[in-house]
Amino acid sequence: xxxxxxxxxxxxxxxxxxxxxxxxxxxxxxxxxxxxxxxxxxxxxxxxxxxxxxxxxxxxxxxxxxxxxxxxxxxxxxxxxxxxxxxxxxxxxxxxxxxxxxxxxxxxxxxxxxxxxxxxxxxxxxxxxxxxxxxxxxxxxxxxxxxxxxxxxxxxxxxxxxxxxxxxxxxxxxxxxxxxxxxxxxxxxxxxxxxxxxxxxxxxxxxxxxxxxxxxxxxxxxxxxxxxxxxxxxxxxxxxxxxxxxxxxxxxxxxxxxxxxxxxxxxxxxxxxxxxxxxxxxxxxxxxxxxxxxxxxxxxxxxxxxxxxxxxxxxxxxxx
Amino acid sequence: xxxxxxxxxxxxxxxxxxxxxxxxxxxxxxxxxxxxxxxxxxxxxxxxxxxxxxxxxxxxxxxxxxxxxxxxxxxxxxxxxxxxxxxxxxxxxxxxxxxxxxxxxxxxxxxxxxxxxxxxxxxxxxxxxxxxxxxxxxxxxxxxxxxxxxxxxxxxxxxxxxxxxxxxxxxxxxxxxxxxxxxxxxxxxxxxxxxxxxxxxxxxxxxxxxxxxxxxxxxxxxxxxxxxxxxxxxxxxxxxxxxxxxxxxxxxxxxxxxxxxxxxxxxxxxxxxxxxxxxxxxxxxxxxxxxxxxxxxxxxxxxxxxxxxxxxxxxxxxxxxxxxxxxxxxxxxxxxxxxxxxxxxxxxxxxxxxxxxxxxxxxxxxxxxxxxxxxxxxxxxxxxxxxxxxxxxxxxxxxxxxxxxxxxxxxxxxxxxxxxxxxxxxxxxxxxxxxxxxxxxxxxxxxxxxxxxxxxxxxxxxxxxxxxxxxxxxxxxxxxxxxxxxxxxxxxxxxxxxxxxxxxxxxxxxxxxxxxxxxxxxxxxxxxxxxxxxxxxxxxxxxxxxxxxxxxxxxxxxxxxxxxxxxxxxxxxxxxxxxxxxx
Numbered sequence: 023x024x025x026x027x028x029x030x031x032x033x034x035x036x037x038x039x040x041x042x043x044x045x046x047x048x049x050x051x052x053x054x055x056x057x058x059x060x061x062x063x064x065x066x067x068x069x070x071x072x073x074x075x076x077x078x079x080x081x082x083x084x085x086x087x088x089x090x091x092x093x094x095x096x097x098x099x100x101x102x103x104x105x106x107x108x109x110x111x112x113x114x115x116x117x118x119x120x121x122x123x124x125x126x127x128x129x130x131x132x133x134x135x136x137x138x139x140x141x142x143x144x145x146x147x148x149x150x151x152x153x154x155x156x157x158x159x160x161x162x163x164x165x166x167x168x169x170x171x172x173x174x175x176x177x178x179x180x181x182x183x184x185x186x187x188x189x190x191x192x193x194x195x196x197x198x199x200x201x202x203x204x205x206x207x208x209x210x211x212x213x214x215x216x217x218x219x220x221x222x223x224x225x226x227x228x229x230x231x232x233x234x235x236x237x238x239x240x241x242x243x244x245x246x247x248x249x250x251x252x253x254x255x256x257x258x259x260x261x262x263x264x265x266x267x268x269x270x271x272x273x274x275x276x277x278x279x280x281x282x283x284x285x286x287x288x289x290x291x292x293x294x295x296x297x298x299x300x301x302x303x304x305x306x307x308x309x310x311x312x313x314x315x316x317x318x319x320x321x322x323x324x325x326x327x328x329x330x331x332x333x334x335x336x337x338x339x340x341x342x
Numbered sequence: 343x344x345x346x347x348x349x350x351x352x353x354x355x356x357x358x359x360x361x362x363x364x365x366x367x368x369x370x371x372x373x374x375x376x377x378x379x380x381x382x383x384x385x386x387x388x389x390x391x392x393x394x395x396x397x398x399x400x401x402x403x404x405x406x407x408x409x410x411x412x413x414x415x416x417x418x419x420x421x422x423x424x425x426x427x428x429x430x431x432x433x434x435x436x437x438x439x440x441x442x443x444x445x446x447x448x449x450x451x452x453x454x455x456x457x458x459x460x461x462x463x464x465x466x467x468x469x470x471x472x473x474x475x476x477x478x479x480x481x482x483x484x485x486x487x488x489x490x491x492x493x494x495x496x497x498x499x500x501x502x503x504x505x506x507x508x509x510x511x512x513x514x515x516x517x518x519x520x521x522x523x524x525x526x527x528x529x530x531x532x533x534x535x536x537x538x539x540x541x542x543x544x545x546x547x548x549x550x551x552x553x554x555x556x557x558x559x560x561x562x563x564x565x566x567x568x569x570x571x572x573x574x575x576x577x578x579x580x581x582x583x584x585x586x587x588x589x590x591x592x593x594x595x596x597x598x599x600x601x602x603x604x605x606x607x608x609x610x611x612x613x614x615x616x617x618x619x620x621x622x623x624x625x626x627x628x629x630x631x632x633x634x635x636x637x638x639x640x641x642x643x644x645x646x647x648x649x650x651x652x653x654x655x656x657x658x659x660x661x662x663x664x665x666x667x668x669x670x671x672x673x674x675x676x677x678x679x680x681x682x683x684x685x686x687x688x689x690x691x692x693x694x695x696x697x698x699x700x701x702x703x704x705x706x707x708x709x710x711x712x713x714x715x716x717x718x719x720x721x722x723x724x725x726x727x728x729x730x731x732x733x734x735x736x737x738x739x740x741x742x743x744x745x746x747x748x749x750x751x752x753x754x755x756x757x758x759x760x761x762x763x764x765x766x767x768x769x770x771x772x773x774x775x776x777x778x779x780x781x782x783x784x785x786x787x788x789x790x791x792x793x794x795x796x797x798x799x800x801x802x803x804x805x806x807x808x809x810x811x812x813x814x815x816x817x818x819x820x821x822x823x824x825x826x827x828x829x830x831x832x833x834x835x836x837x838x839x840x841x842x843x844x845x846x847x848x849x850x851x852x853x854x855x856x857x858x859x860x861x862x863x864x865x866x867x868x869x870x871x872x873x874x875x876x877x878x879x880x881x882x883x884x885x886x887x888x889x890x891x892x893x894x895x896x897x898x899x900x901x902x903x904x905x906x907x908x909x910x911x912x913x914x915x916x917x918x919x920x921x922x923x924x925x
Contacts, residue, residue: 191436198519
């Protein structure tokens with residue numbers, strides 16, 4: 023695993039890699055030739071989903087993944103957001119100013135690389151397993167952005183306790199345990215590796231609050247829409263009062279307005295963990311790229327998803 | 343009888359001259375003394391006893407691999423069959439020690455190869471172990487039986503393969519949490535077909551798949567297997583098959599406790615657990631959900647140790663499970679169980695002696711989850727025998743701790759970690775001095791203490807004054823001045839290990855312990871206010887101490903960023919890497 027890969031706090035690598043290059047571009051006119059407008063993910067409130075979006079869903083926009091679909095799902099117990107972000111092994115931290123998402127959106131605000139690159143512990147494969155590079159040495163973050171530097175044990179000392187900076191080796195959890203816990207809570211990486219080849223690609227899907235997970239075969243679908251409806255069906259059993267008397271969910275794909283009442287306006291986002299161990303928002307990249315890099319998925323409350331797609335959240339907020 | 347009379351008769355100065363017993367008898371008797379502390383005492387009685395002890399000793403425990411050399415050990419103890427070695431300073435577990443620091447086992451193995459060819463057991467903690475070393479171990483020591491590795495690094499599953507392949511008499515392979523390079527599960531298949539001696543197998547912390555077929559066959563033919571801890575890739579269905587093969591297990595670590603089972607499979611699993619009447623230890627349980635936990639219930643009656651630190655249980659699930667575990671003595675949980683879960687602990691586990699609560703989200707500072715002081719207090723009311731606690735929380739009060747130690751005065755190990763550095767009592771906003779004051783005043787048997795929260799020198803005054811049995815002290819982000827550390831050094835007569843990070847203790851404090859350090863195993867000070875000059879002075883005045891400094895990249899030349907001081911009869915290290923300055 024490329025421990026050398028620098029990752030900013032939201033897990034997007036500076037080094038351009040297949041899946042992340044598009045994310046950082048701020049202008050939607052795909053400068054690299056991709057139809058970024060089509061892949062642009064927009065979050066909106068239930069009912070605010072613009073009609074044109076829905077239209078485009080069926081057609082050319084293969085990434086028109088309407089998050090509205092997931093609003094059917096009831097909020098469940100909140101899982102630590104940090105699970106998603108970095109599996110608990112190193113909090114992504116903002117600058118002292120509490121850096122806003124907008125800063126990040128501009129020019130891909132890159133924060134101090136998460137401690138991974140060789141971070142003083144070559145804990146070998148199982149530790150450095152794509153669990154976002156952070157072998158547990160998160161960096162002090164009072165400088166934004168820091169130039170990537172080798173993440174050795176030579177961490178800067180901590181600032182006054184009042185500043186909630188991440189400190190090396192604190193809390194004192196054995197790094198080995200930390201990595202195994204980190205991989206436990208959002209569920210193990212290894213299990214999520216699809217059984218590639220022979221035409222099936224099973225990945226685990228978890229949903230906040232659900233008592234158990236499901237597995238889906240990504241090869242069965244060719245668009246985000248298909249995937250989202252499949253997930254919707256799968257997780258509909260966790261919704262309240264969604265079913266008619268015959269037990270079949272009674273809403274069609276996108277009647278968010280009714281659901282908004284049920285969910286008190288809460289939304290869900292579908293995220294996935296890619297090969298590098300970073301949690302990404304589903305829908306940004308072309309479908310094939312997604313299936314290639316997706317290791318597992320998680321349906322999380324969008325309130326927890328802050329930072330995953332700052333641009334999108336910004337738009338979401340501006341729509342409110 | 344005769345010998346006693348002889349001893350009383352005036353003309354014999356027996357104790358200093360010839361022993362009343364033939365050497366062989368003395369050796370035989372002393373051979374029954376197991377505790378290494380007792381053995382140390384025995385060896386100090388007189389020369390005869392020293393010799394009898396050294397010839398009869400079969401197990402040696404070395405708490406700091408650099409305090410002595412393998413040659414010295416071999417010279418003194420000719421008949422060793424079992425060695426326990428600890429290497430790096432404990433803070434290396436938290437990434438405070440760079441890679442390649444040392445503590446390599448290989449030099450020891452080379453000496454053992456010639457002096458202890460019949461070596462049977464090796465237990466290593468925080469040592470660097472390479473695959474070459476493991477291969478050397480496996481091929482050189484024909485009688486080798488037991489290998490236990492904890493917090494070690496430098497090896498891969500290839501090394502395990504070498505062990506499995508060559509060690510014909512293996513009884514124990516215990517791979518705990520380590521920095522192992524997991525290249526695949528093929529190592530398990532390396533145990534030969536006719537290999538049947540295994541009693542302990544722990545590969546819970548490896549992430550690659552092993553061949554289940556090989557595992558099942560191995561478990562079936564090793565009729566003496568008592569401890570089995572599998573990794574999370576082993577499914578419930580597979581677990582059930584393993585349990586069918588080995589109902590005699592006393593310690594079990596399950597794999598993933600989550601799989602969609604048919605009703606029949608569920609029943610079979612339940613029945614398999616029902617047959618395991620000898621289980622006293624249970625761990626693993628990854629991804630355990632309320633759906634499957636009930637299969638465990640029949641197996642829990644005799645449980646004394648339940649390790650749920652890999653299962654993010656909620657309070658209700660825990661409460662239900664604990665109802666079936668009346669004999670529990672040790673419990674490890676994640677803080678997902680919250681205070682409510684701990685209340686259940688208090689009410690269901692009256693025999694509880696040890697509790698460890700680990701944080702599920704240690705780096706999440708804004709989340710208001712986990713456990714608080716209330717949970718700890720609840721446990722203390724219900725579990726008066728509690729003497730070992732490791733507790734990670736985000737808030738604590740002085741009053742709560744005072745209540746806790748009033749309920750449980752027998753604490754021997756009190757490790758409290760309030761996760762935000764320098765966090766005061768959240769109700770009164772005062773420092774947590776009184777909390778730890780209460781601990782040391784009430785708990786006279788206290789051997790190990792880890793402090794946290796906002797602490798002034800007063801805490802250390804208390805410690806120095808009252809903690810007379812304290813052996814290990816861990817301090818982080820605490821204290822106000824040198825005075826604090828000086829109190830500890832002068833007051834805690836039994837102190838053996840002192841580890842300090844990010845505290846305002848400086849040269850005066852360091853040097854106040856000049857004479858003390860030789861009676862201690864080690865001192866660690868990092869990110870404090872100690873200078874290179876002070877370290878040099880210490881090194882100069884105390885030649886039997888090794889004073890080692892590691893500097894941070896950005897710090898200025900005069901600061902000694904990481905200081906590690908330890909007594910040694912082996913002199914300064916000869917294998918120190920360039921970043922370790924031996925003064």
